[in-house]
């Protein structure tokens with residue numbers, strides 16, 4: 001169901017700052033990387049699984065991943081077909097949500113969340129000798145992983161870090177100290193917000209090298225953001241990039257529909273909240289990645305205009321991102337006024 005009229009959607013489509021990268025399938029949660037000089041995008045592949053809408057996100061019933069690629073911004077986008085299907089993952093039963101990928105040497109690694117038969121999300125990894133797959137999954141999820149939205153960051157020193165987590169349908173509210181507690185919920189408004197998680201990966205990139213740590217996101221006074229600060233607190237969609245030696249942790253605020261960022265001096269944080277990256281898009285979710293290509297920076301994101309505003313049928317886009325002289329990201333509005 002769309003909250004927009006056809007006329008409003010048409011107007012927003014005309015005002016959009018960028019066009020859909022592909023229209024033959026629905027795509028979302030674009031994780032973009034430049035591997036060997038080409039842009040590769042690892043998105044969710046949205047389908048209508050016929051599951052009614054609920055706060056757990058069960059209507060996001062995705063089953064597989066397609067890898068997309070392009071030679072440069074504005075160039076044609078190639079769909080490389082199915083790279084991994086849930087039926088080929090021994091431990092996973094449903095809901096192949098937002099993935100990400102990494103390259104190390106000649107190998108490529110696809111990280112993805114999915115629900116096990118018990119309805120609990122874990123994160124898996126699948127390997128290929130091509131950035132476009134097909135990827136062969138490990139028989140078990142990554143030990144000690146949980147929740148959703150894996151994002152992998154390769155630091156300049158050769159270390160790789162996996163960021164993850166998402167509240168509500170992403171189940172992060174049920175974890176304290178990396179342990180699941182069914183009765184644990186999102187903290188009360190005046191309590192500290194839950195933080196995303198990060199763990200350095202082992203040299204083979206198949207397992208964590210350490211116990212996941214909770215990331216702290218601080219306000220301008222050095223205080224942790226509170227759970228009631230819904231316009232700034234972490235909800236889901238972690239991403240980490242490095243710009244001029246600083247670490248930028250970006251994320252979605254979920255129910256306030258913003259993409260925000262915070263900066264820090266190392267991959268573990270703490271990160272200090274800085275501001276918005278993208279104002280709300282058409283559709284409930286917002287999710288992104290940031291990548292550099294030939295000296296310019298790009299934001300990859302999605303909205304639901306292509307499906308007429310259906311929140312679980314999204315479509316990925318990219319727009320150039322600018323930084324000011326102080327390294328602050330210039331926020332984007334997805335539709336011109």
Ligand code: FUB
Nearest residue numbers: 060097098236237285287
């Ligand atoms: O695509 C399913 C979920 O929607 C993702 O995991 C979240 O980040 C949100 O975009």
